[in-house]
Amino acid sequence: MKQGKRSVTITDIARELSISPSTVSRALNNHPAIKEETKRKVITLANKLNYQPNLLALNLLNKKTNNIGVVVPEITSHFFAAIISGIQDILNASGYNIIMCQSNESYREEIKIIENLSSVRVDGFLIAPSSKTRKLDHFVKLKNSGVPIVIFDRDCQGLDVDKVLLDDYDGAFQAVDYLVKSGCKKVAHLGGSLSLSTSIHRRQGYIDALKSNNLSVRDDHIFHTKGFKHSDGIRAAKSLLKLKDPPDAIFAVNDRIAIAAMYVAKMYGFKIPEDISIIGFDDEPHSSYFTPSLSTVRQPAYSIGLLSARILLQNLSNPHDSPGFRREIFRPELIIRDSSRLRPDT
């Protein structure tokens, strides 16, 4: 607070008009027992003095804040931003406000955020856990306090709450199966950190698609990057494409890594897709403007946001104590562009 400036209270308004604070309060709340003339006077003065109702105090009474906490690992990614758009479209239409926090993939940050949002008392939580989150005590504590939670995108095994997830396994399987059916014999994988459930599931989809096509899984054709920056992808792609027996296709864990792989492949003289096919995951907005345009797996991020928010709203209006929780799983869509060969049958 700046010096000499403090918030105007109901008492200030009451003193100025020589009426009781309770009359001011009822006037502001449009109570029928208060005369119109009084209401007019109170409201005019309240506006003049820049009076702001102390919602903190009101919240103490009705225990509802109309705020929903949304916790994501990072807001930079197009994927989470699109989910947040979906969440926002539903919650704003229902009169809820969104309070966003990013954990920066840090377990400690995530705990701090949950504690802080709990203390300002949000009505519900929509959470995509950080990649470092192993212990779930902070989520369990939150759940036990009775606040509705919906987990989205990344699974938390062992935590029984409503979840909206994406079938990463299926997306990876579709991509790798396509690569093999289009004639590629040596499909490599540039994967992400194995501390993320999404990376684990995409890797498994890759492995199973190879097996179901009777191709062997080669350890020297699988690299996992620690981070998701282009530079992580550049490093991994260089190691992969320098091999004496390089792959003829790459399935990358996301578009950023795929774009880095395209960059390295071109630098090393590979023709895309003649010498090497590349498929990413995410369908970022710029992916179709590269040369060649990037084939990818599109995630229905906006729809994941919509559904997560809808489930939370249902829990808020109609709390359930049943042991069953919803587990909704979206199926991603393979988008074939110019960075991968065409299937002979298409």
Next chain:
Amino acid sequence: MKQGKRSVTITDIARELSISPSTVSRALNNHPAIKEETKRKVITLANKLNYQPNLLALNLLNKKTNNIGVVVPEITSHFFAAIISGIQDILNASGYNIIMCQSNESYREEIKIIENLSSVRVDGFLIAPSSKTRKLDHFVKLKNSGVPIVIFDRDCQGLDVDKVLLDDYDGAFQAVDYLVKSGCKKVAHLGGSLSLSTSIHRRQGYIDALKSNNLSVRDDHIFHTKGFKHSDGIRAAKSLLKLKDPPDAIFAVNDRIAIAAMYVAKMYGFKIPEDISIIGFDDEPHSSYFTPSLSTVRQPAYSIGLLSARILLQNLSNPHDSPGFRREIFRPELIIRDSSRLRPDT
């Protein structure tokens, strides 16, 4: 709240231990008048019952929430995400929590956000105004309530608060001056919405750079897109490059529009940079991985975030009532890659 589950209060703990609520309160606050034995009992039971101190009530007393409201038009853009990273690094280190909200470039949303964050009483505000914000009443009201505000990225003329801005004019001037000095005679501009101060300043920098090089400003070589999607850029670039007398260079208002222009130029058979040079603005992470890699103007987004947060912290710890406000302006940096010709003198 789920049925049968309500928050544990100090009264519950008091009843269970047969002591007074005020003793419980003082025990939890480590008051010297309370015996260690009692403190131990209270804390043990509070943990067992999952007691959460009602910070709403505490905040009413000490009037400090440790929350800072950060309001941006959109979190999707790399630019705002990088600013937020800078803000977060400073505020988290100082024990503040960040509550983020996005206005989606909507004036109405922005007003709602300001009202909501005011009512949960954040200690300060960091705001990049929406492109639709004309009236400043909501900011003036906020300022008059005594809460410190720092405006960043987009100027609000007529609002006297601390501001951290970027010299968009200078960035545009540098880019266009470079294009002319590298031999381009017909430099076009793909600009953004003229409701944004950044777009206006970049346009003016473009115009003045042409004039200072004794080149005429051609109305048919200036297009302004409404939005910032690739599709907006594609449409504008098509109109521009279909002209009978097309430009030999394009300065685009941002990288997204520049990438769309590169896409259209290639589609129409222009060689980049031989036939046409293209320079963007923002230096998005993927911009250097395009073929050719995109020349651009780099904004020190992270530093803008750092400085904005530092100024806010100074205001929080040492409120000033002086009429003077800080106005910090960052100078952007021209990054020349392969989408623009080299200057003969470099």
